[in-house]
Amino acid sequence: MDITFKNVTYIYQQNTPFAHKAIEDLSFHVESGSILAVIGHTGSGKSTLIQHLNxxxVPTEGEVSIGEYRLSKDHKLKDMKELRSRVGVVFQYPEHQLFEETVAKDIAFGPQNFDVPESEINRRIKEIIPAVGLPESILERSPFDLSGGQMRRVAIAGVLAVKPDVLVLDEPTAGLDPRGQKEIMDMFYKLHKEQGLTTVLVTHSMEDALKYADRILILNKGTKFMEGTPEEVFEQKEALQSVQLDVPESVQFLSKFEKRFGHAIPFQKQSVEEIAQTIQQIIKGAESR
Amino acid sequence: MRKKLVEFRNVSFRYGDEGPWVLKNCSFEIYExxxxxxxxxxxxGKSTIAKLLNGLLFPQEGEIIIDGKQVNEASIWSIRKEVGMVFQNPDNQFVGATVQDDVAFGMENRGVPRDEMKKRITETLSAVRMQDYRLIEPHRLSGGQKQRVAIASVLAISPKVLILDEATAMLDPSGRKEIMDTVGSIQHLNxxxxxxxxxxxxxxxxxxxVIVMNSGEIWKEALPREIFREKDALRKIGLDVPFVAILADELKQAGVNLQAAPLNHEELLEDLWTLHSKT
Structure with a gap:
């Protein structure tokens, strides 16, 4: 589903002394089937953006459209529930939301709320458990006896069981070790591709944004600071640093290399191996001179 | 001679009598x-080590010695004066109604005089760049800000051993670097x-x-540089290798004759520059 924000402003507690503008005049578009990474500091409006997606x-000004659903102050959705069944949100530390006696019951809770028949729920659980990398034997266990990584997978399975078209991930790898982080991101990437999802990934990790996103949106103080492909965004090293954001380490290194050697190696999402070969050629060039 | 502040002697630990061993026969020493x-x-098993260090848990086997004192039920209160700990989730360690109350809490428990408290509150909050938030209520802070206050609260009681248990995991990269620089400089001062x-x-x-843990055992104990040479082995036990080590490896593969294993960008660039200007 396409997602479009058109001049969206959101004010918390409007017309009170506590009024606070969290998002101001924000416009962007996410093409159906693509991955958008949203990057920004705490307080940049990321969480408010997520809340508009399901x-x-509802925007104070402007309009949000998600597929055929439109949200604006004059156009309140009659069936919010339907929208929420199409947009799955994996909140930060989703394992904190587990509550049922067994893993199977916990995963079933979401689809039950959307009136999915029992037989269909069971079918989906069978399908999702291997997709999130869990063994079927886990289904009858208590979610509270599992490891942190497993609990997170159960919570994610609960979101996927609703079969959303849009997947919103709020820092999905926070608190996991490097292997766990890679496994979870690879899992989402596979699901994204296989099920043709539209994915919004909120992250602090420039490396993940570089690796997985089609486009990147950088928020600063509730407004759009930058938007583009990873290559376009990470070229703007100075601008990013002016809002205390770093570029991925490979990009940092290339820029230091240029300063030292006077040789620019443009960043084109190349692999470390390719970077090494380019450097080798520059060094060898010097030797044969 | 350097003073030994922390010692683990053949420590094994498990939760309950039936559970699997979380730590198996671990021994190491840490100096001032x-x-x-x-x-x-x-x-x-790494967080279990932290909890054993200040007596939140006790080992079934082996001994833990902090600054010459064995950690046991009788000694934990004096041990906890020596060992300050900051955990991953700042929400679980806030007690004060304002930022400065929170920093004061640990000192109040230790009977620090009022004037000294005021001085230390200013010092430690400045060190973590939270001095402008002294009178703010903790729940109004972001996760990163809370964690900076938690670090200040621990620094305020000037412990001999400071443990950060994934304490920077919830901060953004620049915040993380500032915290690490801060604790690094305080470490050397004290x-x-x-x-x-x-x-x-x-x-x-x-x-x-660096001490590398794997399945409850000390897998390796070495200098950072030595650890990162073991790229493939680290990956096998679920850990990651820095970009610079991966790039150095690829450069060697591509036929660049690097001298040493670089730890950061500057070292690698220096090495490349030497090769570059040889001719």
Whole structure:
């Protein structure tokens, strides 16, 4: 599903002394089937943006459209529930939301709320458990006896069981070790591709944004600071640093290399191996001179 | 001679009498004014080490000695004066109604005089760049800000051993770097033993020594530089290798004759520059 924000402003507690503008005049577009990475500091408006994607917040000004659903102050959705069944949100530390006696019951809770028949729920659980990398034997266990990584997978399975078209991930790898982080991101990437999802990934990790995103949106103080492909965004090293954001390490190194050697190696999402070969040629060039 | 502040002697630990051993026969020593990073995948036993260090848990086998005192039921209160700990989730360690109350809490428990408290509150909050937030209520702070206050609260009681148990995991990269620089400089000023339990590779690079945990055992104990040479073995136990080590490896593969294993960009560039200007 396409997602479009058109001049969206959101004010918390409007017309009170506590009024606070969290998002101001924000416009962007996410093409159906693509991955958008949203990057920004705490307080940059990321969480408010997420809340607009499934109608937890409705714009104070402007319009949000998600597929055929439109959200604006004059156009409240009659069926918010339907939108929420199409947009799955994996919140930060989703394992904190587990509550049922067994893993199977916990995963079933979401689809039950959307009136999915029992037989269909069971079918989906069978399908999702291997997709999130869990053994079927886990289904009858208590979610609270599992490891942190397993609990997170169960929580994610609960979101996937609703079969959303849009997947919103709020720092999905926070608190996991490097292997766990890679496994979870690879899992989402595979699901994204296989099920033709539209994915919004909120992250602090420039490396993940570089690796997985089609486009990157950088927020600063509630407004759009930058938008583009990873190559376009990470070229703007100075601008990013002016809002205390770093570029991925490979890009940092290339820029230091240029300063030292006077040789620019443009960043084109090349692999470390390719970077090494380019450097080798520059060094060898010097030797044969 | 350097003073030994922390010692683990053949420590084994498990939760309950039937559970699997979380730590198996671990022995190591940490000295004053030394920064040791403990790394390992989730469940490798590294956080258990932290909890054993200040008597939140007691080992079934072996002994733990802090500054000459064995950790046991009788000694934990004096041990906890020596060992300051900052955990991953700042929400679980806030007690004060305002930021400055929170920093004061630990000192009040230790009977620090009022004037000294005021001085230390200013010092430690400035060190973590939270001095402008003294009168703010903790729940109004972001996660990163809370964590900075938590670090200030621990620094205020000037412990001899400071443990950061993934304490920077919830901060953004620049915030993380500032915190690490801050604790690094305080460590040297006070001759602290600093123990950072982490996944963050940059924190490992800054340490004097690294202990790598795997499945409850000490897998390796060495200098950061030596650890990162073991690229493939680290990956096998679920850990990551810094970009610079991967690039150095690829450069060698591509036929660039690097001298040493670089730890950071500057070292690698220096090495390349030497090769570059040889001709």
């Amino acid at each position: 109608g937890l917040s | 004014n030394e920064w040791v990073a403990i790394i390992g995948h989730n469940g490798s 001759g602290l033993s600093l123990i950072t339990i982490t996944h963050d590779l940059q924190e490992v690079v800054q340490a004097d020594r």
